Amino acid sequence: MHYKTHTCGELRLEHAGQTVTLAGWVHRRRDHGGVIFVDLRDRFGITQVVFNPAHLSAETFALAESLRNEYVIQVVGDVVKRPEGMANPKLATGEIEVVANKLTVLNPSKTPPFVINDDTQELDEALRLRYRYLDLRRERMMRNLIIRHRFVKFIRDYLDARGFIEVETPILFKSTPEGAREYLVPSRLHPGRFYALPQSPQQLKQLLMVAGVERYFQIARCFRDEDQRADRQPEFTQLDMEMSFVDQNDVLEVVEGLLTAFTEQFAELHGKHLMFKPFPRLSYEEVMERFGRDKPDLRYGMELFDVSAAMRGTSFAPFQAAHVKGLVAPGCAHFTRRQTDELTEFAKRNGARGLVVLWHDADGYRASGAGAKLSDAEKQAIMRISGSKPGDLVLLAADDDRMKLNEALGELRHELGLRLKLGDPDALAFAWIVDFPMFSYDETEKRWVANHHLFTAPRDEDLEFLETDPARVRGKQYDLVCNGYEVAGGSIRIHRRDVQERVMRLLGLSMEEAYQKFGHMLEAFEYGAPPHGGIAPGIDRLTMLYAGAPNLREVIAFPKNQQAADTMLGIPSPVSEKQLQELHIRIVTEEEALERLTK
RNA sequence: GGAGGCGUGGUGUAGAGGCCUAACACGCUGCCCUGUCAAGGCAGAGAUCGCGGGUUCGAAUCCCGUCGCUUCCGCCA
Numbered sequence: 001m002h003y004k005t006h007t008c009g010e011l012r013l014e015h016a017g018q019t020v021t022l023a024g025w026v027h028r029r030r031d032h033g034g035v036i037f038v039d040l041r042d043r044f045g046i047t048q049v050v051f052n053p054a055h056l057s058a059e060t061f062a063l064a065e066s067l068r069n070e071y072v073i074q075v076v077g078d079v080v081k082r083p084e085g086m087a088n089p090k091l092a093t094g095e096i097e098v099v100a101n102k103l104t105v106l107n108p109s110k111t112p113p114f115v116i117n118d119d120t121q122e123l124d125e126a127l128r129l130r131y132r133y134l135d136l137r138r139e140r141m142m143r144n145l146i147i148r149h150r151f152v153k154f155i156r157d158y159l160d161a162r163g164f165i166e167v168e169t170p171i172l173f174k175s176t177p178e179g180a181r182e183y184l185v186p187s188r189l190h191p192g193r194f195y196a197l198p199q200s201p202q203q204l205k206q207l208l209m210v211a212g213v214e215r216y217f218q219i220a221r222c223f224r225d226e227d228q229r230a231d232r233q234p235e236f237t238q239l240d241m242e243m244s245f246v247d248q249n250d251v252l253e254v255v256e257g258l259l260t261a262f263t264e265q266f267a268e269l270h271g272k273h274l275m276f277k278p279f280p281r282l283s284y285e286e287v288m289e290r291f292g293r294d295k296p297d298l299r300y301g302m303e304l305f306d307v308s309a310a311m312r313g314t315s316f317a318p319f320q321a322a323h324v325k326g327l328v329a330p331g332c333a334h335f336t337r338r339q340t341d342e343l344t345e346f347a348k349r350n351g352a353r354g355l356v357v358l359w360h361d362a363d364g365y366r367a368s369g370a371g372a373k374l375s376d377a378e379k380q381a382i383m384r385i386s387g388s389k390p391g392d393l394v395l396l397a398a399d400d401d402r403m404k405l406n407e408a409l410g411e412l413r414h415e416l417g418l419r420l421k422l423g424d425p426d427a428l429a430f431a432w433i434v435d436f437p438m439f440s441y442d443e444t445e446k447r448w449v450a451n452h453h454l455f456t457a458p459r460d461e462d463l464e465f466l467e468t469d470p471a472r473v474r475g476k477q478y479d480l481v482c483n484g485y486e487v488a489g490g491s492i493r494i495h496r497r498d499v500q501e502r503v504m505r506l507l508g509l510s511m512e513e514a515y516q517k518f519g520h521m522l523e524a525f526e527y528g529a530p531p532h533g534g535i536a537p538g539i540d541r542l543t544m545l546y547a548g549a550p551n552l553r554e555v556i557a558f559p560k561n562q563q564a565a566d567t568m569l570g571i572p573s574p575v576s577e578k579q580l581q582e583l584h585i586r587i588v589t590e591e592e593a594l595e596r597l598t599k
Numbered sequence: 600g601g602a603g604g605c606g607u608g609g610u611g612u613a614g615a616g617g618c619c620u621a622a623c624a625c626g627c628u629g630c631c632c633u634g635u636c637a638a639g640g641c642a643g644a645g646a647u648c649g650c651g652g653g654u655u656c657g658a659a660u661c662c663c664g665u666c667g668c669u670u671c672c673g674c675c676a
Contacts (some may be wrong), residue, residue: 034633048636069626111627114610118637121611121625126668179676199676226675227600349602349672451619453676551670562669 003074003106009045014094015079022047022098022153023074023106026067026434027117036064039117040075040309043142048088048097049075055101063103070109070137076102093560096236096455125553130567132558133568145554147270148543152219153275154262155239162254164215164241168205170220171197176513177517180455181225183234191584197223197235200536203521205242209532210524214244219539228562230551232484232539242489242534248476248492251535252281252432255480255488259542261289263428275299275429279480283435288403292410297484299423302327302416310381316373320354323405326356328394329416335393346415348396352408358382358394365394389506404466414484418567423483428545430482435459437521438475439506447508452477454503457492457533466502480537487542490535497525 004023004033011020025044051064067073077100081106088094111132114123119138127195128135148423149334156166176184176197185195200202201224208216215346220240228234235305243251256279263274275298289297304325311319335343344355358379359366375380388394399405417423438458439448448457448470458466462473494500500522502516515522543555553559560566581588588596 030635030638032633033631037635039636088632115626123610224675230670232675450676500624
């Protein structure tokens with residue numbers, strides 16, 4: 001027996017005259033005394049059901065009167081064209097209605113803690129998460145789930161058609177020394193030993209390349225025990241990919257092709273469009289100079305400008321530094337001193353020494369503050385180079401450390417972009433960031449550290465600087481950014497033993513240590529590892545962008561809150577003494593733990 | 600670990616030392632109503648203002664502490 005012959009989203013004029021059975025939730029009920037309308041909802045849509053006493057027994061009509069929101073019901077009725085002028089253009093099924101002649105209440109419902117049939121109202125998220133199964137019933141959340149499904153389905157089809165195969169890798173993995181904090185899983189069979197949940201299948205996918213898979217992908221769950229952000233969850237999903245016999249360009253083209261195709265083919269679903277086609281490729285150096293951030297929001301300009309040369313020899317003390325740069329906040333000349341002070345504070349928090357503000361009025365820069373102290377020639381130079389116009393606000397900063405200056409202004413640019421809503425909410429500004437510096441010097445530990453991971457290949461032309469000038473070595477490493485988010489990151493890997501050894505030597509890693517930590521990798525690489533590389537786009541972040549959602553929780557069915565907890569499930573939860581015993585685990589207080597450590 | 604924001608009937612908000620016997624909208628309950636689709640009308644129930652302490656003649660309102668949620672910094676090879 002089937003509960004329904006049709007979904008609540010599929011009936012049209014052509015079905016008029018048919019007798020159908022529908023089942024779903026009471027979305028809304030309009031009781032006119034004599035006639036009752038019920039908007040019946042299932043995942044596929046909403047259909048108006050009419051209960052008319054003329055066509056019903058008294059008992060059935062009474063039952064219809066007892067219906068409340070979110071009751072689960074089944075209705076048998078006739079599809080009829082709505083009377084003239086009564087069609088509802090807001091509903092896909094709005095030309096017809098179902099005149100009920102039989103009603104079954106499959107399950108009543110308590111009054112929900114919040115309304116399901118209106119998702120325009122903002123709700124306390126703690127409440128939503130506590131009743132996530134109700135929250136997900138709301139149209140917006142259901143739509144997000146559908147966008148995510150379409151995206152993942154598209155990925156599988158797209159990559160399958162291009163010779164990729166999906167291979168699953170273990171969730172019970174190995175604790176790795178570097179990188180993010182891991183979730184540990186105690187072993188029952190091996191007292192005192194642990195599995196670790198993977199931060200990503202990085203090493204395993206490289207081993208799959210050694211295995212000859214050549215084109216691998218996986219919709220892979222990853223785990224990181226770090227503090228949460230709006231765009232960071234303790235468990236998240238990556239499109240993990242790796243390819244053999246490829247260079248950087250091959251990897252970029254596959255991902256760019258996939259995202260371009262999905263964006264364009266499903267424009268009607270998500271309503272977003274590409275800002276750039278093809279995606280621009282910017283070097284790390286260029287992006288830091290122009291935007292001050294390695295994940296810039298490119299939906300708007302507001303680029304940093306450089307007036308260092310023009311300010312050389314200035315008598316204005318704040319600009320007596322090696323580098324003077326700034327940006328133009330369009331149409332912000334109305335900002336009050338209080339507002340610009342706030343921006344100055346923001347810039348300082350992000351490493352700027354201060355912020356110099358110029359108000360561009362109808363007749364040039366206002367003669368107050370810096371505007372009074374800079375010479376006319378200096379002001380003219382700033383106006384020419386910045387291109388500021390009357391009504392704009394010019395913000396400048398100076399520093400001897402150029403990268404620090406870029407970063408401070410970059411964060412300021414990003415903040416202003418958000419506040420002024422400069423980005424088109426329907427645009428996706430994808431861009432590749434390439435040629436990242438491979439190493440940076442850790443001042444506190446007095447040693448070179450890898451910016452990505454130690455299997456990242458250096459650019460061929462930079463190999464010669466590996467020993468002489470490590471800061472100059474750029475990697476075959478790339479990020480995909482979109483609207484201010486990093487949405488993918490990857491690299492071409494080292495496949496030659498000699499290069500790998502040189503990198504490890506630079507990082508102060510002896511072969512002995514390296515074998516201890518990564519022996520399984522190094523050993524595998526000695527059995528004919530092909531040249532290979534890969535990338536891992538973040539499924540959650542991309543879905544968030546397609547859904548136009550403000551955080552990851554909106555596109556994850558059952559997310560964790562900021563404390564990495566789930567209040568609906570009540571996790572993390574305590575476990576029984578017996579379970580702990582089996583796992584050879586004893587809970588100790590912080591004091592006891594400290595005591596053991598110091599002994 | 601640190602900084603900011605928020606916490607008032609079921610939900611979303613208003614209130615900023617006495618106007619509060621806490622208001623409004625939605626929801627909920629009952630009654631009326633045969634063409635609505637955010638239905639409409641009438642009536643009603645529902646809040647120890649997150650919690651604890653303090654200041655004051657008087658606290659939702661001010662102060663201190665605490666808890667919860669959230670955003671950001673640190674952290675995320």
